[in-house]
Amino acid sequence: MPKDKFFKVIENKIHPNEKLVSTHCSYCGMQCGMNLRVDTTTNKIIGVEPRYDFPVNLGKMCPKGVTAYQQVNHPDRIQRPLIRTDASLKGTAEGFREASWEEALDLIVSKFKELQHNYGKDTLSVYSGVSMTNEKCYLTGKFARVALQTRYIDYNGRFCMSSAAAGLNRSLGIDRGSTIPWTDIHQTDCLFLAGSNAAECHPTSMFRIWEVQNRGGYLIVADPRETPLARRADIHLDLRPGTDLALANGIVHLLIENGHIDEDFIRNHTNGFEETKEVVATFTPEYVSEITGVSVEKIVRAADIFGRAPDAIVMFCRGVEQQAKGTDNVSAYTNMSLVTGKIGRPKSGVATLTGQGNGQGGREHGQKADQLPGYRKLDNPEHVREIACAWGIPAEEMPQKGVSAYEMFQLMKDKTIRSLYLLCSNPVVSAPNLNHVRESLKSLDFMVCCDFYLSESAEYADVVLPVTTWAEDDGTTTNLEGRIIRHRQAQEWFAESKPDWWIQIEIAKRMGRGKFFTYLKSPQDIFNEIRQVSKGGVADYYGVTYEKIDQNNGVFWPCREEGDEGQPHLFLDKKFYHPDGKAKICALPYRPPAEEPDEEYPLRLTTGRVVFHYLSGNQTRRIPFLKDMYPDPLLEVHPKTATRYGIEHDELVTLKTRRGEAQYRVKVIEAIREDTVFVPYHWGKAQSINLLTNPALDPYSKMPEFKACAAKIIKHKHGGVRHG
């Protein structure tokens, strides 16, 4: 690994009667290293200390990271299993009683068996998440297919990373979110960030991002809002939400026209250039400006800088991916790297900023409706045979491909699915078109939810199982670079909570499928099974061991043999992962967002995050510091738009789309386009912006279009200005 200019040897502060446990943050894909302070007399986690030796963040933490430990012994933790006593109270926190694990597990298994007897195996479903360890993600896929024997499993990565996965697979033949380690970022000459509010969503990347400019390099940001990142950019491409594809095509057009392409690289290592050249030919700066609203001058200047940069990195995030053409957007931005040959070498490449903690690892181990471990495909009979053999089941017993996360709710509504096992996710806040999702959950015959707090989704469950937090169990995650790292148990399991892997093995036993699971007695046992099962797959973990992770501060996959050190940089040999070893430059015609503004709904609504909250806010809204800093969602409106609607800063207004409405306080700020409004999505119940968002799905990734839909503001008759 290259030496990091920011690295300093710093001793850790250790307080009397305390020990430090080295682990990683529970939140975003950065998976920052941190030390948990543990009181050696009570064996409880009591605080946090920076961990200066982890190369990604070098001790730096965002406000969520600093306060993450406060989740563990929080008074809101669920202490023991809960069983619903009053079905009429579904959707509220009322109507539960406490129960023993025996009773709860017996009830779950008897209901599962009864439903499967009456309606077939596929009447059960599993809806998972990727804020869990690789071990738990892997076991969940096996649990659904081997213990419950259902085809219906999918996960909340559909709402987060699936377009990045599909786009990178199509362009590069492999879905590892970054082709470079994060320590390359500050060394590049031009950083092009599209749809990434990195300052708020991945703050510990910022010291590297600013360093590009400190060294005299360029920072180009494409975003409808003047985010803290865009504020300091050399060029801010302030495009209309949902028009990224036109912008990317326009830049590729200029790269070709100005001779900023690498003809040797294109000829020897790519396919599809000629078709792409034809498609982008019409994307002149003037045409692109018309679609995106970005000035011609800025588009030309951005393409010129990117083209002339000796090294350049293209990074993208949810702004680009959470669209009904997110996959195309990802491939279109990747085209910029491919036509210029700025990929497959240090300091140049593409990277996506992973939202969820284990967004990378969680999508490699078979939690997706169409995937098996090691990125194997369910529609490939050879892959099915390999995994069935590893699991010890006949290949014909392997359930078929299921449907994507949002589509599962539709199947619940029509009773194809009658039961849901929900873990590590809060879709009642994070899915689009929430009124529909909430009705779907209410229509279930039986629902189980595993969580450590009573989330908005848990309120719909018949049984709630208390699970351990990130700091109470061992395991690995794979961060946004593709680096596999160790989480360490710092405290015993809280009250009567249990890890997800323990629960799944218990249910498997009771379902009569114990022989496929009971030999897995610890996370390390499960990890060793991942190593074996992923061997030969694209995401090959075979050469990764817990010991090697400890020695090297993480190991990058693919890591195929025990002597293999892993691959921080991908494609150094210029071999891409398509069968012919070439990358694909994709010809992608532009199409507008699924819903465009009109007379009735004249504004564009876009959604996103704030620095103080994580995903559905189930965890961060309970942390006093974070709650105080940003207690309620605000509707960001440009001053001219506010004037047009006659609304003032801090006024309560209704925001409405074709799917629903909700009330928000107005935040007037010039740092947003006049035709666009923004609301963060971390809140539940009536404050959920996803009551309004559009479930139009990307055809390849099935990711919904969270980032662009038509909306209108309704002023309340009597105003609503809060004074004092």
Place this chain on the structure above:
Amino acid sequence: MGKQVLYIEMDNCIGCRSCLAACTQCGGHDSRNRNYVLDVDPFISRQTIPLMCFHCVNPACARSCPAQAIQIADNGAVLSALVEKCIGCQNCTIACPYGIPKFDEEQNLMYKCDLCYDRTKEGIPPMCASVCPTNTLQWIEEAELEEKRAQIPLANGKWTASHDPDVLEGETNVKISLPGILQGKQKLF
């Protein structure tokens, strides 16, 4: 290791308030932050700046204290009021031009940033600078500070807000680069 100083690069601030959250984690800070982040013009941009104690060489808070309750440590850290000496007169809160010392009504005691003296005396960076994800707050040696000064020359020879001592609070131990320091930066290409 040479003398280390807190250096603030205002332009880097993204308003994440990690420094505030981290301050609450420092030993002896009673879960209360002693630093602040200001929105420069919240109706216009997302520009924010941190406001920390600058640990003045000749601090107004200490000079105004009738009880000599405010000690200055060997590394220049201006400490919180000593419990046994502070008489709760709040002269320090009035005297400080930056509004740093705060008053705890219940304890009848002033409290302020002490530059994480329990850490910095052992060569460990203050919590705020340890965690700052943007390098707005940096704990650096004086030699590094000189390097930064050489890299960012301004026409008037001044590059930090804290320069020659003047009437009251001129010289500070904490150094600040002004917003806009990238304006004269030579680009790589």
